[in-house]
Amino acid sequence: MTVDTVYLNGNLITLDPDVPAASAVAIRAGRFVAVGADADVRALAGPDTEVVDLAGATVVPGFNDSHCHIEFAGQDELVIDLSGVRTVAEALAAIREFVAGRAGGEWVTGSGWHPPAQLVEARYLTRADLDDAAPHNPVFLPTVGHVAMTNSSGLERAGIDDSTPDPSGGTIDRDAAGRATGVLYENAIDLVTAVKPGWTIEELEVQFAAGLARANSFGITSVLQPWLDPRGIQALQRLWLDRRLTARVGAMWKPDPSVSLDEWRRTVEASGVSSWFGNEWLKLVGIKIFLDGGMTLRTALMHDEYPGDGHDHGMATMSPEHLTGLVVIAHELGWRLGVHCVGDRAVDHVLDAFEAANRVGPIADRRFALIHGSLARREQLERARALGVRLELQPAFLWGKAATIEKALGTATASRAIPMRSALDVLGIDSVSMGTDFPVNDLNPFLGLQLAVTRKDLRGVAYGPGEAVTREEALRSYTASGAFATRDETVKGTITPGKLADFAVLSADYLRTAEEHIKDIEVIRTVVDGRVVFEK
Structure with a gap:
């Protein structure tokens, strides 16, 4: 049997109870065909086999992330990066910088973040905050899937005013005077995402x-x-x-x-x-x-x-x-x-x-x-x-x-x-x-x-x-x-x-x-x- 690649001289944590540890593997057509000692695996190498010396490095099975919204890791150029901000002022500065390069009226979206745990002020941004940072653009700032923030322009486009009732399973946050603050919980977020253009x-x-x-x-x-x-x-x-x-x-x-x-x-x-x-x-x-x-x-x-x-x-x-x-x-x-x-x-x-x-x-x-x-x-x-x-x-x-x-x-x-x-x-x-x-x-x-x-x-x-x-x-x-x-x-x-x-x-x-x-x-x-x- 000719193999495509062999990896030798490693510290393999296989998680296979039959062979819990090994130093070498052989691969053919995308699958492991041998796992064991260097000498046994090296013997499977042919003239065209790639031989990789692991130099003692530890090898583990590939990680399987069982709950991951991986597309967010590819949005760097498309959204406001709020992952590193630590104060309300820093968040608003990042929003101002981002909207400066956008046409008026264009929706702007933030990256995933967590204001209560992330910001020194431990609070969400309000429509007043966002109106000041982005007066000419509707803003949508999602957090961890349960809360989002928007400004007055976003509320208007979503048809949300002070008299809008809370949707089933959601809450439109309001201040002491009953005015919508721009903070939306759970199913209330859908009122905005329904009118905001999605990704192509x-x-x-x-x-x-x-x-x-x-x-x-x-x-x-x-x-x-x-x-x-x-x-x-x-x-x-x-x-x-x-x-x-x-x-x-x-x-x-x-x-x-x-x-x-x-x-x-x-x-x-x-x-x-x-x-x-x-x-x-x-x-x-x-x-x-x-x-x-x-x-x-x-x-x-x-x-x-x-x-x-x-x-x-x-x-x-x-x-x-x-x-x-x-x-x-x-x-x-x-x-x-x-x-x-x-x-x-x-x-x-x-x-x-x-x-x-x-x-x-x-x-x-x-x-x-x-x-x-x-x-x-x-x-x-x-x-x-x-x-x-x-x-x-x-x-x-x-x-x-x-x-x-x-x-x-x-x-x-x-x-x-x-x-x-x-x-x-x-x-x-x-x-x-x-x-x-x-x-x-x-x-x-x-x-x-x-x-x-x-x-x-x-x-x-x-x-x-x-x-x-x-x-x-x-x-x-x-x-x-x-x-x-x-x-x-x-x-x-x-x-x-x-x-x-x-x-x-x-x-x-x-x-x-x-x-x-x-x-x-x-x-x-x-x-x-x-x-x-x-x-x-």
Whole structure:
């Protein structure tokens, strides 16, 4: 057998229980064909085989980010970069600089950011702020998917005035005089996005290509891409057809959940497809639904009241009955469901809906998912296990946002956030996968690995150390476990003969680096399908 490439003299963390460690691999036609000792693998090399000396470098399976809006990483030239601003003044200066090069009347959009956790003032920008910075352009500043800001021009174009009622599942923020402030929560954001021009398919192609290239620089070889409309799916399909995908993509569709159940059934049925349509490069893996908000925003739907407000339990985007109807219909039509649920009450509503779907037909093999499940309790994880439901969580939320979560929810609740140890113990490693929710959190997987292992935020404060996991568990959750979400566990996720040759070469030994420096590990080469897609 002639092989295309051999990698020798490495420190391979294979995550394959049959061969947990090795020093060499051989690759042919995009797959591993041998994993083992240098001498055995070297013997497979022919005259045309590329031989790579790893010089002792550590190799891990390619990272699989199980919740990532990767197109945002390719929007640098198209949006106002607010990721690094630390004050309201800096944010407004960035907006002024950006709009100076735009025609009057043209919409301007901001990058993903998080004002309450990011700005010294810990507040959102108001229409008054934005009117001063951009008097001649409608402005749209999304944050983490649950809150957005706009100016007077944006409100006017959306038809929002002081008398506009809050939409179902959303809130138009108002000041003491009842005037709309320009801050919009949950479904109220749709009033603006409905009139704001979206990205073209061509623009989305550029964004996805650039975003995946950036993901490759972190050793990411697969992403589970939630919340895609048909244009986003078409853009990814074009990249696939042109052989320009540099990472594998599991795509989740976002039909409009606010419609009647009859319209929902017609929409889903008219698509003509269902989950698992595609191949190892691009696959439709489910439908995504939003149910509640987030921890830092005090919009996660909770059983207990938020501290300081005896009536505030967070926000739901729809009734439990409507959610159940959406889930059951999609299940009947062959779809996997992943539902955004952060608060513990939201988790219960989602599990109720999944149980209703399970009564129609078993859901275990569909691999339904609690997306985030950040405040899920152990008894809820037990319910999930009984249904064969997965948990897709993001320890990266704890890095720069733990203090904000603590302020919003209290120390005890913040300490049980992102219950990874509990989830692994109850659900098992194959049913718990890690990701970033980029751009909400940093795309760097090593930051997530460090947080899973230490539970310490950027100040060194530990939140719920009892929920920490081992290094190998964290690595497996970021690689092999993600493959289960897309039914790809037999073809990727470990360095095993016969599996896809997706892996990352690291600057340091992940298992031996001091835990506080795991985040500083860099990727020096990323390989997808046996082909180098990134090299430092």
